[in-house]
Amino acid sequence: MANNSSRRKWLKQVAAGSLAVTAFPSLNSFATANEEFEPNLKGNINHSVCQWSYGFLSLDELCLLVKKLGFGAIDLIGPKDWPTLKKHGIDSSMCNGAQINLVKGWNDKQYHSTLIKNYLEHIELVAAAGYKNLICFSGNRNGMDDGVGLKNCVEGLKQIMSLAEKKGVIIQMELFNSKVDHRDYMADKSAWGVELCKQLGSPNFKLLYDIYHMQINEGDVIRTIKDNHQYFGHYHTAGVPGRHEIDETQELFYPAIMKAIVETGFKGYVAQEYIPTGKDSKEKIAALKKAIKICDV
Numbered sequence: 001m002a003n004n005s006s007r008r009k010w011l012k013q014v015a016a017g018s019l020a021v022t023a024f025p026s027l028n029s030f031a032t033a034n035e036e037f038e039p040n041l042k043g044n045i046n047h048s049v050c051q052w053s054y055g056f057l058s059l060d061e062l063c064l065l066v067k068k069l070g071f072g073a074i075d076l077i078g079p080k081d082w083p084t085l086k087k088h089g090i091d092s093s094m095c096n097g098a099q100i101n102l103v104k105g106w107n108d109k110q111y112h113s114t115l116i117k118n119y120l121e122h123i124e125l126v127a128a129a130g131y132k133n134l135i136c137f138s139g140n141r142n143g144m145d146d147g148v149g150l151k152n153c154v155e156g157l158k159q160i161m162s163l164a165e166k167k168g169v170i171i172q173m174e175l176f177n178s179k180v181d182h183r184d185y186m187a188d189k190s191a192w193g194v195e196l197c198k199q200l201g202s203p204n205f206k207l208l209y210d211i212y213h214m215q216i217n218e219g220d221v222i223r224t225i226k227d228n229h230q231y232f233g234h235y236h237t238a239g240v241p242g243r244h245e246i247d248e249t250q251e252l253f254y255p256a257i258m259k260a261i262v263e264t265g266f267k268g269y270v271a272q273e274y275i276p277t278g279k280d281s282k283e284k285i286a287a288l289k290k291a292i293k294i295c296d297v
Contacts, residue, residue: 044262047071048093048271063088075271093269094133098122105139107149107186112156119160127167136173138187149186154199164204174208177216197231206233215240222260229264238274245287258297
């Protein structure tokens with residue numbers, strides 16, 4: 001699907017340090033009245049937004065928008081862009097840049113040496129920058145049994161967890177659906193990810209529970225969150241079907257999901273990761289304001 005290829009392309013560009021941004025008119029042209037962006041958040045949810053899904057804005061512009069909307073974090077940002085976040089006083093709620101890509105991950109031993117080197121370096125960088133979360137990926141099966149992949153992940157990740165614990169960095173493996181967007185991805189079930197957490201036995205390893213992906217692959221979102229919340233360190237949102245806005249056009253009812261998350265005592269971030277469908281920048285920015293309001297329970 002287009003959204004899958006878009007995210008893969010963006011991650012490759014980040015790794016290469018060559019992400020180009022499109023110029024966007026001043027946000028003041030949209031905020032014609034102060035009340036348009038009047039912050040009025042309840043404080044129960046720590047909101048964020050994924051940079052790649054609002055890539056039509058430069059990072060400076062996205063920082064300004066985030067502040068106008070009343071929250072203070074952007075997801076999936078690597079080291080080269082942290083100075084921009086710090087300039088605006090914005091948190092990097094999920095750091096990236098240590099991964100090889102989405103399909104070559106910890107389940108395959110041939111990548112361990114590269115991943116261990118990358119993650120040890122990035123753990124130091126994340127900690128030095130004052131951030132907390134660093135994303136990782138299982139990789140694709142490529143014919144591998146899930147049990148073998150789980151064992152390989154444990155073996156590889158154990159070699160970075162002592163440093164993560166020492167530096168206070170949380171390594172978070174994202175759960176993807178393998179039906180629509182990420183065919184053959186191994187970490188496509190909550191139970192597999194929870195077992196990985198149990199076998200690693202580290203408080204600094206968690207799962208990034210992507211609500212969109214897990215609705216597609218297994219459903220039963222609220223029960224899963226309630227039963228396994230101690231293993232979930234971060235959440236992503238998007239509408240099902242289509243990975244678009246989390247509004248009344250799709251099957252997930254986010255106010256109830258957010259309420260369930262709050263009731264677990266979760267203090268981490270919930271990041272918007274939908275692909276906006278608006279015909280222009282104004283509509284896409286309005287969609288983010290609406291998404292934050294929907295999730296602000």
